[in-house]
Amino acid sequence: MTDVPSPSGPTTGAVDVAPGLQRWRSHPVLLNVLVAAALFGSAILVWVVPRSIIAFMAFQASLLVIYLLPLDVRTKLAWAAVALGVLMPMLGTHNGYYMEVAIQVGIFVALALGLNIVVGLAGLLDLGYVAFYAVGAYLWAIFGSPQAAKFLPIEGVFPLPAPWFFAFLILGLAVGAITGILLGLPVLRLRGDYLAIVTLGFGEVVRVLANNLDKPWNITNGPKGITPISRPPLFFEPALSALGIDAPPSVLYPLLFYFMVLGIAAVVIVINRRLEGSHVGRAWEAIREDEVAAQAMGVPLVRMKLLAFAIGASFAGVMGVIFSAKQLFISPESFTFLESIGVLAMVILGGMGSIPGAIIGASAVTILNLQVLKGLSLWLNELRNSGLTVLGYNLADLPSQFEPAKYERMIFGMILILMMIYRPAGIFPARRRKLETYHRGEEPAA
Amino acid sequence: MDWELLLAIFPQVVMDGLVLGFMYALIALGYTMVYGVLELINFAHSEIFMVGGFVGVEILLTMQATGWLDTFNPFVILIFIILMGMAVSGVLAVVVERVAYRPLRGAPRLIPLISAIGVSFFLQDLVRLGESLWRNAFYLTYPSFAAFNTRIEIAETIDFSVKSVIVVVASLAMLFALQFLVTRTKLGKAIRAVAEDQPTASLMGVNVNRIISLTFLIGGAMGGAAGVLFGVQYNTINPFTGFIPGIKAFTAAVLGGIGNIPGAMVGGLVLGLLEAFAASYLSLLTGGAFGAEYKDIFAFSILIVILIFRPRGLLGEVVRERT
Incomplete structure (x- = not known):
């Protein structure tokens, strides 16, 4: 520490x-x-x-x-x-729903921590982060389902047996990192806001490719998506039954995913902590604050930026593999610009460059989406069904368009604007950034 | 390969490209002018464009409901909705600047950019909420005018629809008006001064805040006009329409050299033509393997290539690096 x-x-x-x-x-x-x-x-x-x-x-x-x-x-x-x-x-x-919430929170914590390295520490605004997540997800989806047989001339191999899932976790990490480097190599010399727009374009390109690569070779099955995707083996089941615990797979699978996500999130947190204090982390922060000065001090700009991109992308790749196995079905719909902005909102809400901030931001936004907005929508529906009359207005006439679950964009938008105006450093600001924003008034104008 | 088919559709493809290109040029002006004065990618501009389209469709649908649509000359109606779209979008752009960008002036560059993304998302859902409460639908269709859909025959195999000619003429008129405003009037001189050097401009007696608001007004109005023309040309509009044209128009602005007004026009036209050619010829040239769906990828690839090899764009000057 x-x-x-x-x-x-x-x-x-x-x-x-x-x-x-x-x-x-x-x-x-x-x-x-x-x-x-x-x-x-x-x-x-x-x-x-x-x-x-x-x-x-x-x-x-x-x-x-x-x-x-x-x-x-x-x-x-x-x-x-x-x-x-x-x-x-x-x-x-x-209550299985809470397990689902917990798994989602874990996935987004890892994603937010990955993006936090790119945006928060290195100061490179990446608006296409979800593309790396998509790459990981499609990687396992294609080979862990009968899909691969549709374009590879090999019979009877696909879907790969379930234990391969663990190999694909590593593979997802590597492929995510490689994709990050491939995108980073040409574009990292660009100025900050150009980089933002190019990464956004890249995110769209990946989605359009996923949407259209069902011909001439059927690689992604297009907008219909891929299903069924294999799940990892329940390797601990024999041990449990030896202990006399017999649980149906519908209980064991969520547990498996929960602990897997928890474990990976913990590893990601440790890696983040170690990086933050290392010379790499300090180099990133130097780049974020002033590229020219950092370069003058001997920070290898391109190599450090590539490293940030690769590490951030590799977290997303791993989580993509888990996501596709958990969902059993993926389609390009899951990897829209909205998702990228969602993860960005998590990082900003918590505090750019701050590890506890990213964790709490990810939890808060996921809980907001999955619980609070859904809860409010349910409550609104109940109100309408109750047919009560308040101040001469029959609640059954309340338009269903008011359902808050439909307005996550509006809520993300407001979060982003208000945070930028009133608390640009986030809820739990990084220590260094907090010092910075405290003294902002004294800085000379750029 | 079918060369005759290739040749036969050529004039139509050029016309499609011009229509698309002028649309991009109008939107790109908003990006480029704001970037010129604030060095900010105004992410919300695509939503300003979308709002313009909704203003047009709302007026037309209201007129249709009251029966006025048939009593007036369609060209008068068109001019009226373009002006209304310009007014609403322009004012909206000024309000957005006042609320979401002005408090952040002088902050690190990423901060206003993120705020702009927030505005963009906010406006999308705001329009969606408003329209679904008002009309119970947010995918709206422009009422069609017989006068706009007739086709002008130029040669035996070549004909253009009246509305694409309208788009081209209206865009040209607005581009010339803007060019005149910026290069020949005192106001234009003030805008150029603020873009060049804010502190010096303010020392010379230019009210910088007023000029920045004015820039947003003009850029927003151009975006609004583009929104109405988009609706007239392509008929349907929804709250998320703005996203793709917005990104493309930004690409056009970068292509022409961001901050450069003639550059935005050239960039828009080049991108529109390239895209139209990609959309029509990609599948012909690859034997149907890659269809028109890949035109977006084509446009983004152009953006990346331009940024790498000629970051200042086709017409851009060398810009001072500012961190």
Whole structure:
């Protein structure tokens, strides 16, 4: 960790986050009791009323409490392990929808962290990030389904057997990185805003290709998409039945995906942390702040930018492989510009260049999309069906167009504008960026 | 290969390319003028264009409902909806600048760009919400005019529809008017001064904020006019129509040299023609393997190639590098 040594003993990682809570630092027992109460209280609540979205949000909020309280890092990690490793799988088995939410959050955390390297650390605005995700997803979708047999003259090999999935995780990583380098090589000499538009164009090109490569050779099956895609083998099933636990695949598959996504997200977080403090991370930040000065100081611009592109793209490639296996079906519809902007909104909301920011931004936006907006839409429907009359207005006449789930663009748009105007550094700003924005007034005009 | 077919469709392809090219040129002006004064890619410009198209269709549908559509001369109606589209889009562009870009002036470059993306998304859904509440549909169709759909026969195998001629003539008129405004009037001189050097321009007594607003007004009005013409030419419009023409028009602006007004016109025409040729001839030349769907890829590839080999565009001057 690269914490600035704090005057009062061990670093906690919360030094910057909630200064108001610092005075509770000398009461660790009290804090731990508080965490336990929040965590188990909300978990029990979810268990008792599994259909209540508010209960599940309380559980999610208790995770945020762990992060914010001034405990030392090991205690925090232990609590997080209890919450994510034990409580969440239990709740997710109880209500499958929450497991789906958790898996999605994990996928987007990894994507946001990948984009955070490119946009947040290196300062290269990539508007076609979802293209790398698409490359990973199509990679497994084509070879993990009968699709490959349609253009390769080999009989009886495809779909590849399920264990190949794990090889394709590595392959997705490599192919993502290679795609990133291939795109990066010609365009990284461009100025920032040109780069943005070229990456956007690249994202569209990948989508158009996926949409049209059903002829002359049927590689992607065009707009119809590819299905069925194989899932990874349930390799732990024999062990479970040896322990006397017999669960149907409909329970085991989400668990498998959950732990896989959790594990990969954890690895991605560790890689991010290590990179941030390394000379590579500092070189990226130097490039972000001033390319000319960075070059003068001996930072190899093109190599460092390529590295950022490749690493960011490789995370997306891996997650793409998992996504296609989880969904069983993919089509070009899943990889639109909206998705790229969604991931960008996560990074910006949390704070560009900040790891906790990217994690919290990804969780917040995914939860907003999957839970809050859907919940509000359901509530609106109930209101309409109730036929109540409020102030002489029959609620059944309420137009269905008001359903908030249909307006994620509007909400992303507002988030982006308001964040840029009022808090460009994000909710949890990166430490260095926070210092910067604090002193912005004193900087000479460019 | 069928050379005769290739030759036979040639004039039609050129006409399609010109129509598309003038449309791109009109939209590209908005990008290039804003980039000239603020060095900002105004991402929301494609939505300003789309709003212009919706203003046109709304007026026409309202007139159709009241029966006025048949009482007036179609050309009078056309001029009226173009002017209304220009007015609404121009004002909208000024409001967007005031709300989403002005507070961010002087911030690092990525910040206003991201805000512009936000505006673009916001406007798309705003129009969608408004139209679906108002008409219960957001894919709208322009009422057709018999007068615009008749075809002018030039030779035995060559004929053009009246509306494509309208698009070309209207665009030419607007491009000339703009060129006159920028190069021959005092206002134009002020715009050029602000684009050149803001602090000096303000020392010379130019009200920089007013000129920036004016730039957005003019660029937005051109975009709005393009939106109406787009609707008249291609008939259907929806809240997400703006995205692809917007990106293409930006490509055209880069192609011609961003910040350069004649460059945007040339770039638009070149891109429109190239695209029309790609759309018609790609499948002929590759024996049907690659169809018209690949014209977007073609346009983006041009953008990348131009940026790599000639980043200042066809007509652009060497721009001072600013970080």
